[in-house]
Amino acid sequence: MITIDRVSKTKSRTRILYDVTFEAHPGRVTGFLGPNGAGKTSTLRILLGLDSPQSGTALICGRPYRKLDRPLTTVGALLDGSGAHRARTARAHLRWVAASNGLPDSRADEVLEVVGLTGEARKRAGRFSLGMSRRLGLATALLGDPEVLVLDEPVNGLDPAGIRWMRGFLRDSAAQGRTVLLSSHLMGELAEIVDDVVVIDKGRVVTHGRLADVTGGHRTLEDAFFALTATEAGGPW
C-alpha cells in the first residue's frame, strides 16, 4: 500500500509538485502517467526518501521510506539506470546490496536468473546495454522479495521481447498480491498493464481512478490523457 498525501516540492525556486495525492493498492498495478517533466520521477524520489518534500507525506505500508528497517524486504525500486557502479560486476553489485539488508549472497544469482542475466553475472555494469541495465536494476529491486514495487519508466530501453516479459512480470506480481506502482509516458504500453491510473501534468494530479473510469468516454487511454492534460497530440517536434 502506497499513500501519497498532499506532497509539494520546490526545486531551484520552481514549484514542481502541487499537493500530489494518490494511493496504490495491493494486488493492483497502478500506472503513474504523465508527459516528461510532469513530476513523475520527482514524486517517486520523494516516495523513496531520496528527496525531501516541502510539505506532505509519502508512506509505504504506513511508514515513510526512511523509517523502514531493511527496506528492500518491503520495497523494490527501479529508478534511472541500474544503480551499479560501472566498474562492478552485476553479481558484485547485487551482493553488496544484499549484504546491506542482511540477505544471503545466494539471492544475487536467484534474481539474476529471474531477469535473465545469469550469463552476464561476471560482466561489469559499465559494459551493459540500456536494456541489460534496466534488467539489473530490476534484479536489485527484487533482492528482498518485496511486497511493494516502485518502478520509474520500467519499459524504457527494453526491446519488444523485454517489454512483453515486463508486462507479464508486473501482472504476475500484482496477481501475487503485490502493490505495483510504475510511471510511464508511454500510454499505449501502460493501457495493457495497469488496473488503476494516476495522471499527472505540470506537477498536479489531474485525475486518478480505475483504468476504465479514467478512459471514460474516450476511445483509448491515450485519447483520455491528451484530453485531460490539454496537450496537443502531435505537438511541435
Added chain:
Amino acid sequence: MVNLVRAELRKLLGLPTAWVGLVLGTLIAPVIVLLNAPYTRRAIAAGTLTDLSDLGLRDLGVGLIGPMVLGVIVVSSEYTSTGRDAPGARQLTATLAAVPHRLRLLLAKTTALVLVVAAQATVTTAATLTLTQVLHGEHAPVPAPGRVAAAILYWTLTALLAYAITLITRNGIVPLTLLIINSSVVSVSYLLTKVTDLASYLPDIVGAQMFIRGSDFPVEVHPVTAGLVMTAWIVALLAVGAVLFQRRDA
C-alpha cells in the same frame, strides 16, 4: 550495523581504484626506503644526516596517497555516473534505497574506511620500519610503540580528512588533486607556515607532529596536542559533511 559495514567493505574493496590506492599506498614507503638505502648510508657515514630518530617514520609520508585515494573514492564512487544511457544515474540511488537512514549509512562507511586504512597503515608502517632496521639498524633506534601507533593514526585521520572533504564537494577530482599536490609536489600548507605560525595548526602539518620529532616545524606542538588538533579538524569537517549529506536531496 554489522550488515551495513560488511556491505560498505564489499563496495569499497570491489572498486579497482580502491586497489590502486591500497597497493600503491602500501608499497611506496618501503620501496622508497629500499631505493634510498645507498644514499642514506652515505649520508650517515658522511655525518650529514645527524638526526636519525625519524628515519623510517619520515618515509611514510609518500605513502599517504593510499589513504587519500581510499578516503575520496569511498564517497566519490557514489556520485560518478553509472553510464552513458542514464547520465544522471548514480550508485547513490541504490545505496540510499538499501540504507535510507543516512547517518547510519555514514557511520558504516566511516567504519569500513577506518578498518581498511588502519590495516593498510599497520602493514606499511611495519614493513617500512622493519626494512629501516634491517638496512640501517646500527644507526636508527627502534621507534617507541607510541610513535608507531601515532603514525597509523595519522594515516587513518588523513583518509578521514579526504573522506570528509569529498562528502562536502560530492566530487572526487578536486579533493584528490588538491590533497595529492599538497602532499607531494608543493605543500601549500607548509608554505603557509612560512607566512603565518597559525598554518602550523593545519591538519596535515600539525598531524605529522604526532610521530615526527624533526625540528623543521616552525611551531613545536606536543604529540598529544597535535593528535587532538588534527582530530578536531576531522570531527568538524565530518560534522559539516554529515549535516549536508543528511539535508541534501540525493
